[in-house]
Amino acid sequence: MMQFIPITREDVSKRGWSELDVIFISGDAYIDHPAFGVPLLARWLEKHGFRVGIIAQPDWRTKDAFMALGRPRLCFAVSAGAMDSMVAHYTPARKLRHDDAYTPGNRHGARPNRATIIYTSRLKEAYRDVPVIIGGIEASLRRFAHYDFWEDKVRRSILFDAKADLLIYGMAERPLLEVVQRLHAGERIQDIRDVRGTCRVARTGELEDERKNDAAGTSVVEIPSYETVCADRAEFAEAFRLFSSEHNSGSSRMIIQPHADRLLIAAPPALPLSEAEMDAVYALPFEKAPHPSYREPIPAWEQIKTSITSHRGCFGGCAFCAIALHQGKTIQSRSEDSIASEVRDLVDKSWFRGSISDVGGPTANMYGLSCGNPEAQRSCRRASCLFPAICRNLASDDRRAVRMLRRVRGVDGVKHVAVSSGVRYDLMERQAGYFQELVGHHVSGLLKVAPEHFAEHVTALMRKPGQKSFESFLRRFREESDRIGKRQQIVPYLISGHPGCTLADMLELALTLKGLGFQVEQVQDFTPTPGSLSTCMFYTGLDPDTGNAVHVPRSDREKGLQKALLLWHQPAERNKVLEALRELGREEVAAVLLGGVKRIPDGIKEKTDAAARRNQRGDRQKGATSKHR
Ligand code: SF4
Known part of the structure; x- marks a missing residue:
């Protein structure tokens, strides 16, 4: 009962x-x-x-x-x-x-x-x-x-x-x-x-x-x-x-x-839960259902009913995300037994049809990872173990994550397991086993990854890995998919209007995307939600780590133009794209973005990158005169 x-x-x-x-x-x-x-x-x-x-x-x-x-x-x-x-x-x-x-x-x-x-x-x-x-x-x-x-x-x-x-x-x-x-x-x-x-x-x-x-x-x-x-x-x-x-x-x-x-x-933060404690939490007698008094479907339930949480915490430190301030930077993982047991319970549900929609946490490929140097960890003040470079103390061994995914796939009654939580592809450069497992078994046609931007000074403010790392991941993903004979693609998630991002940066991003063969259908307009570093930059116009001023897109017009540049292929955005190019004095790019030119002519991209770099220098100079600390 x-x-x-x-x-x-x-x-x-x-x-x-x-x-x-x-x-x-x-x-x-x-x-x-x-x-x-x-x-x-x-x-x-x-x-x-x-x-x-x-x-x-x-x-x-x-x-x-x-x-x-x-x-x-x-x-x-x-x-x-x-x-x-x-x-x-x-x-x-x-x-x-x-x-x-x-x-x-x-x-x-x-x-x-x-x-x-x-x-x-x-x-x-x-x-x-x-x-x-x-x-x-x-x-x-x-x-x-x-x-x-x-x-x-x-x-x-x-x-x-x-x-x-x-x-x-x-x-x-x-x-x-x-x-x-x-x-x-x-x-x-x-x-x-x-x-x-x-x-x-x-x-x-x-x-x-x-x-x-x-x-x-x-x-x-x-x-x-x-x-x-x-x-x-x-x-x-x-x-x-x-x-x-x-x-x-x-x-x-x-x-x-x-x-x-x-x-x-x-008071100081609560201590992270041990693996045994995490297992005890997830073994509690949940009914795994909305309360029976509800008569209508609840979208959040439909979204998560076949997903499994493998861990909590994130050490990525992305500036626009406050998850570490809530869940902590330490990864708290469940045991493989605990996860497999939850999957077996799921298989027994009358409505389960064999597909698991996700096995992950805030960042899927952090399952089972930890700082490999407890002494350094005690005094560590870094917001991210990955940015600006992967910390040498990070224990990034992926064998446990690989075992866990294989175990979930192996449960009787499970036909397919997707990983739809985000992944950090810079970390995956060290996780060849996880990468093969992911590409070979856990992509449902499309893998969503979040480079968020490609302009270097914007990704630096976002604490994201940048264009080179994304391109290297993309190449490996395409090669591995070809090798195993799977038709699957990457969908890049991107943010417009982030602090530090100018219209010129968005044009640079649009041209890079076009060069890589992407047409994105959705772009996230930056929202300054409580508690994130990006929100702090949005409000203050400053990077708290350096004291440098950052450009903040605030007006609806600028935000709209930034977004439109990434949606250049949508007819509804055409006028805004033209307006943005006029404002940048780059009308010649219209033929590339709107005219269906396949190959970006020489000089166009270089000119755009140079304009973005000029903007960046301008921001730094403004920052040098701002009061900080
Ligand atoms: S020492 Fe390195 S790996 Fe350990 S918590 Fe700090 S940044 Fe992360």
Whole structure:
């Protein structure tokens, strides 16, 4: 018999309970699967003996829906859902979306903007004295003062705006369990101050002694205050540089950020889960289905129902991605046994037809990898183990990943296994075994890879490997596909409008793509989502690592022209392409992009590259005069 986590009082009493210990509030529909954070954590607490319930997508207009399961004995745990609610609701052009993949029927409007803040406020109206702990990606990436693209301003740490009692950032298994166990043992929430992976609010002065005793900064690091980062963009960049390098490392230092007369105090990040702990999490008794009360399909479920998470974490450090700030840089992998066991369960599902849509994590080919020098890792402050060059300490042996993929393919009832999570092709240069496995067995006709750009100074800002590495991968991919007799292609994912990228850079990219034989159908317009390095560059116009100024495409017009240059072959973009070429004084390129000229004439590409280099020098010079640190 199926047993979901209780969502009604009737479910609670059927279990013979009069109350719950912890009630989760979620901005997503309830799908009982480990790909969704709230059900995963609810099952985790349940395994440790706590009585838990879930209120999914409550009507936030009154407090009534938040009282549906009564008053919890220990606390509420709030998450806006798998995405930041503002990212879920608005397009990169700040236009309202009409869909929501995490809601039955793909309907928009089942959760509010800034869901973490609104949910907490309703809970405090309903039960003023019950502790509220906020977590999930929205709370995690807004834990420090941050730039909010939708209001175009710097906001305080979300902990102040939400008025919650505690914030859990990153992966929450360890911190949430510890906090709940301590509440159960009778501690008050305001006395729980030392749990790794949490942020709390303190009065100024509370830490004076600690600060004085720590003149060397070995246990505490103070970053520029909210007021300072609001007033000075260079200080904002510096605060970002400090907290991101601290939380990307195996840090054990506390971070303090003053906000007016109070302090945001972030304890060091939670320790990564061991393989055995990861296996224990994924062995929890999930129903692997949406709650039966839903009558309409949920797109997010259709997307992930046949996918398997092999690991967490990413050491790639791409500037536009905040995953490392949430999941950490350390790869936390499941054992091959645990993965194979999940695949066997999947095969037993009546709806499974033999195809696994993905086996991966944030970056598929990082499964089983780690830093090969634990001592260096302890003091390492690098945001990326791959950029600007692959660190010599990285243990990039791919044998474990190869064994895992073979094991998954070998499960009875599995006909095909795709790898559709992203891959880092610079890393794959060292992973010949994984490369052959991938190309030979795990591409469903098209392999999506993400060079994002080819202009060297843009890929440097993005911390991506660049054109040469992509071309080398492309050549190997085409050769290997030919060798094994498979007709399969690469689809490059690209970003327009990224900080540092000019119209001339986009023309360079368009011509390179054309030269390589690509016509892309989709281009991602850069969105400054909370917590990423690129968002910091977007807001400040500075590269926090160097202090150099970067060009930031801001106007809809410039962003539109940049995007159009990559979609040159689409008739709807023709006028914008002409406008962009006129602006660049490069009308002669129209014949190449729009006139169907197959081979790019000599001189065209060189002139474009030279223009992009001139832009880059201009940015650096501007940077030399900007205030930084
Ligand atoms: S591999 Fe290198 S960059 Fe990565 S954690 Fe180890 S020492 Fe740091």
